Amino acid sequence: MIARPTPPGGFETRGGRLLVGGRRLDDLAAELGTPFFAYDRRQITDRVADLRAAMPEGLRLHYAVKANPLPDVVAHLSRLVDGLDVASGGELDLALRIQQRADRISFAGPGKTDAELRAAVTAGAAINLESAGEMRRVAGIGAQAGTRPRVAVRVNPLFELRQSGMRMGGGAKPFGVDEEQVPALLRELAGLDLEFLGFHVFAGSQILDEEVLAECLARTVELVVRLSADSPTPPRYANLGGGFGIPYFPGERPLDLGRVGEALAGPLAEGRRACPEAEFAIELGRYLVGEAGLYVTRVVDRKVSRGKTFLVTDGGLHHHLALSGNFGQVIRKNYPLAVDGRLDEAAAAPVDVVGCLCTPLDRLGDNVALPAAAPGDLLVVFQSGAYGASASPTAFLGHPAPAEILL
Numbered sequence: 474m475i476a477r478p479t480p481p482g483g484f485e486t487r488g489g490r491l492l493v494g495g496r497r498l499d500d501l502a503a504e505l506g507t508p509f510f511a512y513d514r515r516q517i518t519d520r521v522a523d524l525r526a527a528m529p530e531g532l533r534l535h536y537a538v539k540a541n542p543l544p545d546v547v548a549h550l551s552r553l554v555d556g557l558d559v560a561s562g563g564e565l566d567l568a569l570r571i572q573q574r575a576d577r578i579s580f581a582g583p584g585k586t587d588a589e590l591r592a593a594v595t596a597g598a599a600i601n602l603e604s605a606g607e608m609r610r611v612a613g614i615g616a617q618a619g620t621r622p623r624v625a626v627r628v629n630p631l632f633e634l635r636q637s638g639m640r641m642g643g644g645a646k647p648f649g650v651d652e653e654q655v656p657a658l659l660r661e662l663a664g665l666d667l668e669f670l671g672f673h674v675f676a677g678s679q680i681l682d683e684e685v686l687a688e689c690l691a692r693t694v695e696l697v698v699r700l701s702a703d704s705p706t707p708p709r710y711a712n713l714g715g716g717f718g719i720p721y722f723p724g725e726r727p728l729d730l731g732r733v734g735e736a737l738a739g740p741l742a743e744g745r746r747a748c749p750e751a752e753f754a755i756e757l758g759r760y761l762v763g764e765a766g767l768y769v770t771r772v773v774d775r776k777v778s779r780g781k782t783f784l785v786t787d788g789g790l791h792h793h794l795a796l797s798g799n800f801g802q803v804i805r806k807n808y809p810l811a812v813d814g815r816l817d818e819a820a821a822a823p824v825d826v827v828g829c830l831c832t833p834l835d836r837l838g839d840n841v842a843l844p845a846a847a848p849g850d851l852l853v854v855f856q857s858g859a860y861g862a863s864a865s866p867t868a869f870l871g872h873p874a875p876a877e878i879l880l
């Protein structure tokens with residue numbers, strides 16, 4: 474007996490079919506065409522509520538827009554969270570259009586151009602400084618504009634994550650100012666016409682181990698406290714980053730938020746005692762949206778090549794690079810897949826699922842046990858709400874961009 478694949482996540486099912494926001498996928502496919510991404514508003518709302526309940530009281534929650542910049546998703550989240558973190562002039566424009574309060578927007582990322590910095594300074598968004606050079610440029614732009622820029626210092630910590638999908642702090646990094654250089658930078662900052670807000674640290678991403686995550690956040694609080702001794706004014710803002718992961722692959726399990734919240738309570742209380750004026754925040758991307766999204770493709774062909782069965786779909790890496798294993802993974806693993814309308818059927822012999830691009834990189838699933846699917850069926854990819862369409866080479870081979878919808 475081959476096991477029946479169970480769809481993960483919080484999607485409702487009816488009669489072997491998946492629903493997003495109460496809508497059937499085949500109805501959505503008829504309306505939008507395939508492939509498309511569908512995001513479930515309720516799951517995003519519930520996710521924020523679960524986080525608020527589990528994290529220590531008063532810890533601010535920001536959304537990292539890069540995870541899913543669909544305007545409807547950003548607008549929905551902007552009503553639920555305390556701030557939006559942007560990583561480009563384009564994301565800044567989007568955030569300003571959606572949420573008029575620039576004091577709730579922070580802008581991080583290496584290589585900010587003068588034009589991007591000017592836009593942030595003029596709007597009054599907080600700029601997370603990535604280097605001394607950037608700090609001097611921001612001060613110059615502020616002087617020209619007759620505005621005092623609001624800045625925080627992004628710190629590249631000395632510590633490295635014990636385990637993480639993507640390390641963004643520790644060692645030599647293009648992100649932030651090395652911890653040991655921060656006191657000197659703060660002395661220079663004190664002599665410039667800049668409004669100092671506090672610190673930003675982002676040590677890494679896609680952490681699924683509660684202990685590692687809590688330790689990383691605790692060490693970040695300690696770092697902020699240490700650096701505050703050299704601040705020109707007491708920090709009012711301490712963005713601890715995040716890195717909360719979601720389970721993508723077999724054997725991975727969801728984070729136990731309660732354990733993270735409990736472990737963070739003590740260190741955060743210490744941080745608040747040492748920096749009483751600081752608002753502590755975490756900034757999350759994929760954790761807020763990743764599990765709430767599906768990528769839906771249609772099976773176009775079923776063929777056998779030298780004993781191996783291929784399901785060929787109209788989707789592919791041009792819409793969902795991460796699914797194909799080409800967005801930071803070392804070894805390709807399968808995202809959870811299902812065949813809509815056949816959720817209650819047992820799995821048949823394993824198949825390879827591929828996309829419509831003429832490249833061997835375009836793989837959606839290797840050796841997956843799915844119910845027998847035929848051309849016309851809808852092949853569904855779970856865990857697709859973050860780093861999907863906007864993180865994929867959508868112009869590659871001239872196929873149309875996928876539709877995206879929040880329901």
Ligand SMILES: Cc1ncc(COP(=O)(O)O)c(C=O)c1O
Pocket residue numbers: 537540558581641675677678679715716717756757758759760859
């Ligand atoms: C500065 C910063 N903040 C937030 C994020 C969001 O990470 P995630 O989607 O894993 O939560 C990233 C991801 O690279 C980042 O670089």
